Amino acid sequence: IAGITQAPTSQILAAGRRMTLRCTQDMRHNAMYWYRQDLGLGLRLIHYSNTAGTTGKGEVPDGYSVSRANTDDFPLTLASAVPSQTSVYFCASSDKDTDTQYFGPGTRLTVL
Amino acid sequence: GQQVMQIPQYQHVQEGEDFTTYCNSSTTLSNIQWYKQRPGGHPVFLIQLVKSGEVKKQKRLTFQFGEAKKNSSLHITATQTTDVGTYFCAGLDSNYQLIWGAGTKLIIKP
Numbered sequence: 001i002a003g004i005t006q007a008p009t010s011q012i013l014a015a016g017r018r019m020t021l022r023c024t025q026d027m028r029h030n031a032m033y034w035y036r037q038d039l040g041l042g043l044r045l046i047h048y049s050n051t052a053g054t055t056g057k058g059e060v061p062d063g064y065s066v067s068r069a070n071t072d073d074f075p076l077t078l079a080s081a082v083p084s085q086t087s088v089y090f091c092a093s094s095d096k097d098t099d100t101q102y103f104g105p106g107t108r109l110t111v112l
Numbered sequence: 113g114q115q116v117m118q119i120p121q122y123q124h125v126q127e128g129e130d131f132t133t134y135c136n137s138s139t140t141l142s143n144i145q146w147y148k149q150r151p152g153g154h155p156v157f158l159i160q161l162v163k164s165g166e167v168k169k170q171k172r173l174t175f176q177f178g179e180a181k182k183n184s185s186l187h188i189t190a191t192q193t194t195d196v197g198t199y200f201c202a203g204l205d206s207n208y209q210l211i212w213g214a215g216t217k218l219i220i221k222p
Contacts, residue, residue, distance in 0.1 A: 042214035
């Protein structure tokens with residue numbers, strides 16, 4: 001792995017189903033983030049983690065949960081998907097010394 | 113809450129024309145970062161400005177950070193088709209959280 005990866009690349013999901021989006025980084029960055037990006041809009045922060053074992057809520061956390069069991073992985077779970085969660089989801093990580101964020105390729109999620 | 117306003121939302125230019133996007137924050141920022149997102153891609157870091165009044169250049173791109181550290185601009189001279197995409201500013205606030213602008217989409221007229 002080089003950088004930050006996300007899986008799946010895309011997913012079509014029935015409303016009410018549970019879904020976990022995966023994110024893994026190999027840069028040993030302390031902080032990780034989940035954003036959603038809707039058509040024509042900017043990035044909105046869902047949840048973040050400043051270090052392994054801690055998480056925090058962003059701007060739009062409702063309907064989502066995260067965990068940070070170790071430095072490398074930061075999964076995002078939709079407990080019961082709704083159509084308004086149709087979006088492109090980006091995971092990012094940053095080094096505390098620079099605050100620069102490195103993004104994964106994104107997961108395109110459609111909830112029907 | 114703290115906001116970073118970015119304008120314009122879109123800018124259509126002829127190839128070879130200049131492009132500018134502006135960001136304004138309601139509070140003083142520790143630093144400001146600029147990212148570019150190509151169509152269908154993910155945001156990619158371009159540059160970070162830290163000092164009051166700082167100006168940095170990357171080839172045809174010029175980045176400025178205001179004296180009060182509340183505003184910033186990105187100027188592209190003589191746009192090329194490779195410049196197409198959405199440019200985001202993001203300011204680091206006093207809580208060390210990155211506050212994102214909504215982005216400016218650069219569109220090259222055919």
